[in-house]
Amino acid sequence: MKKVIIVDDEKAGRKLIKEYLSNFPALILLGEANNGVDAVKMINEFKPDLVFLDIQMPGLTGFDVLKHLEELPQIIFSTAYDQYALKAFEVHAVDYLLKPYTQERFKVAVEKVTSNIADNKAKELTNSLLMDAEKYPQKILVQAKNKLVTISVKDIIRIEAYGDYSKIITEEKTFISNYGISQLEQKLDEAIFLRVHRSSIINIDKIEELNKYGKSYDVTMQNKDIVRVSRGYMETIKKLMY
Structure with missing residues (x-):
């Protein structure tokens, strides 16, 4: 069983992920956030295993959210903007879902979470962000x-x-x-x-x-x-x- 949080400023985006998640009983939804600030608070409180994370949001971007987390879960980015794909993989995200995406594409991303590849990516993400933390925040x-x-x-x-x-x-x-x-x-x-x-x-x-x-x-x-x-x-x- 893996605990999941959805972070997306659009209600339709959160609804679609919940619909697709219903086909994966091993993924338990803990909650949702519609902005970066609430996302930080929720993720630090509930310590999920996996977060579906939007990038362009009020308050903090998805990348900003990662820098404020006490522990780093596995991350699947879900966004309408393709220009962030390279940066997403630089921080070793498990996958990058470009809206609109199909249920089959969603399934491919989720299946990566259960693989050893995803575990390794999460460790790489931790190391990468620890290095970023040495820089002064804006x-x-x-x-x-x-x-x-x-x-x-x-x-x-x-x-x-x-x-x-x-x-x-x-x-x-x-x-x-x-x-x-x-x-x-x-x-x-x-x-x-x-x-x-x-x-x-x-x-x-x-x-x-x-x-x-x-x-x-x-x-x-x-x-x-x-x-x-x-x-x-x-x-x-x-x-x-x-």
């Missing part, structure tokens, strides 16, 4: 009330320690991240995000001015927040001065 998922939302990293003004969590301050809103500030520091580009205090990280692109008071500095950000630079990080901030 978007991150953060908590907003009872749901996860995506924010662009470039929109972050500063990050503030918040107990075991972190506050991420953007121009429009403040979000809570489940990561501590040191964990976020490791995930963000150090050329842009500068640790200036054990409780503060700033986006140097969002600095308005730097003020010196004796031997100390305060940084005024574009949203008028003032961030103190602690003595231990003084040399770091001085590297920005020319």
